[in-house]
Amino acid sequence: MKNSLHVLIIGYVWPEPNSSAAGYRMLQLIQCFLKNEWQVSFATPAQPTDHMTNLKSLKVSCHNIQVNDDTFDAFIKEKSADIVVFDRFMMEEQFGWRVEKHSPDSLRVLNTEDLHSLREARHKAVKHNTDFQITDMYSDSGVREIASIHRSDLTLMVSEHETELLQQHFQVPQTHLMHLPFMTSPLSTMQKSTRKQFEDRQHLVWIGNFRHAPNWDAVLQLKQTYWPIIRKKLKENNLNNVELHIYGAYPPPKATQLNNEKEKFLVKGWAEDASEVMQNTRLCVAPIRFGAGIKGKLYDAMLAGTPSITTSIGAEAMNGPFPWNGVITDDAEEFASATVSLYKDKTSWTLMQENGDRIIEERYDINTWEVAFINRLKRQLNLKEALRHSHFTGKMLRHHSMKSTQYMSQWITLKNGLTNKV
Structure with a gap:
């Protein structure tokens, strides 16, 4: 040959x-x-x-x-x-x-x-x-x-x-x-040390191409079901200023119309650098109800050291035998509780970040x-x-x-x- x-x-x-x-x-x-x-x-x-x-x-x-x-x-x-x-x-x-x-x-x-x-x-x-x-x-x-x-x-x-x-x-x-x-290449110790830490990150993020049906469905689920429950629990924990940022390529008018500053549900649209967006965010939330393959947003979150809350479909085939870098649940109440708990708990957040690093090292080298x-x-x-x-x-x-x-x-x-x- x-x-x-x-x-x-x-x-x-x-x-x-x-x-x-x-x-x-x-x-x-x-x-x-x-x-x-x-x-x-x-x-x-x-x-x-x-x-x-x-x-x-x-x-x-x-x-x-x-x-x-x-x-x-x-x-x-x-x-x-x-x-x-x-x-x-x-x-x-x-x-x-x-x-x-x-x-x-x-x-x-x-x-x-x-x-x-x-x-x-x-x-x-x-x-x-x-x-x-x-x-x-x-x-x-x-x-x-x-x-x-x-x-x-x-x-x-x-x-x-x-x-x-x-x-x-x-x-x-x-x-x-x-x-x-x-x-991908696993992060070096130096690269991990230069990532933004827990205190330097804020808000929640979702990111995904709006032309992909599972992504649009998940955005609607966030708007109609998950975010109201999460926001209520955030307020109960004196986290009133936490926002949910929605990023994604090709947002149609029906998506941008969901933007509501009063509800802190912000549709940002196209992200020039998804990695930078993830690096600045404390948690990625992905209530994916259907789909297949590996979810790019959750993979990107691991690379950025950002823990994720997702569903069984979202995490499917991604972590193998290793613990997830966050929480996996198909129940909206549990999803919301886990989001708030992980958002305010630095020790658990750091552990989940380490879980993500191990998944990348063991599964995607x-x-x-x-x-x-x-x-x-x-x-x-x-x-x-x-x-x-x-x-x-x-x-x-x-x-x-x-x-x-x-x-x-x-x-x-x-x-x-x-x-x-x-």
């Missing part, structure tokens, strides 16, 4: 690491490839945004591509990538058959961010006030996503819980899955995960043909479902061509 490989990433959107956990994750993958001196190209049909990261400054080759357009065929042939990474199943669905046809030797890797169908099914259960069942994932989008995972040579999962779910309930072979969480990731990609490349041959379900789905996707795309391409001639 050659030392320097070429990785082509087909992105769902341009990465925005300061707007979402998905953008943060994508930038980490790109930096990992670059650190190994691999050539990286990034292509997407999405429009540029104000908050997108400057990939060209990282020496990443950037390209605009079109869906349902035969020009991609020449593009993928010319790129001759060793590895093609599809950012979310929709991109594999749209471009996977073209990659297989015109660049068959490329290793096809699916980056899920989170398990979309799990998040969607949990959302539906919350809306209908029912308990989540695994069969709730047997939706159209669920079938599409699981089929995409089976078709791929390797699927990256940030959550151990979702990795196990795919193996146990959807028969995805372990050889085609890799648990790869967020990656970049030195461990980067090596494991690069080695796994090299292994998948070496065993590519053997693994494709042994995974009959994937082979079958590439034959049938990708053919239907191909024919639909070709029909749309032809239709668009005819329309343009009229």
Whole structure:
């Protein structure tokens, strides 16, 4: 195998690491490839945004591509990538058959961010006030996503819980899955000592992209249910000046209209530096009712040394066997009591901060995960043909479902061509 490989990433959107956990994750993958001196190209049909990261400054080759357009065929042939990474199943669905046809030797890797169908099914259960069942994932989008995972040579999962779910309930072979969480360098003793201390922090914070349904739901939960209870308990403890700050990219008018200075519920909107926001805050509150994957806000809170109060869904797959850096509860009264108790108790607060540091050190060490990731990609490349041959379900789905996707795309391409001639 050659030392320097070429990785082509087909992105769902341009990465925005300061707007979402998905953008943060994508930038980490790109930096990992670059650190190994691999050539990286990034292509997407999405429009540029104000908050997108400057990939060209990282020496990443950037390209605009079109869906349902035969020009991609020449593009993928010319790129001759060793590895093609599809950012979310929709991109594999749209471009996977073209990659297989015109660049068959490329290793096809699916980056899920989170398990979309799990998040969607949990959302539906919350809306209908029912308990989540695994069969709730047997939706159209669920079938599409699981089929995409089976078709791929390797699927990256940030959550151990979702990795196990795919193996146990959807028969995805372990050889085609890799648990790869967020990656970061543990803080040094010097870095920890320079973080703002308990006395230098104030207020509560929530942060999350407003375009992400679980985030908007959590903001409404805070406004309508949690903050009134928390504020009442704060007043009972002579903490009348504590505010709740709501940050997040792309706040719609319905979100900014929730701002109420009298209630100390302040909608701040876009945060230029989420890390600085977290560093200045004493507690992160995240009453997440549905979702999947690793919650970026809670990860950022740990990095900033900020304890968190969250739900079982919020903390899912994040801390493993280690104590949480705060409190996990699905009861609103307990959530409020824990928030106030931790807000005023320096000893408990410091202990929770230390819990967060240990979770980062034990679970997200970049030195461990980067090596494991690069080695796994090299292994998948070496065993590519053997693994494709042994995974009959994937082979079958590439034959049938990708053919239907191909024919639909070709029909749309032809239709668009005819329309343009009229």
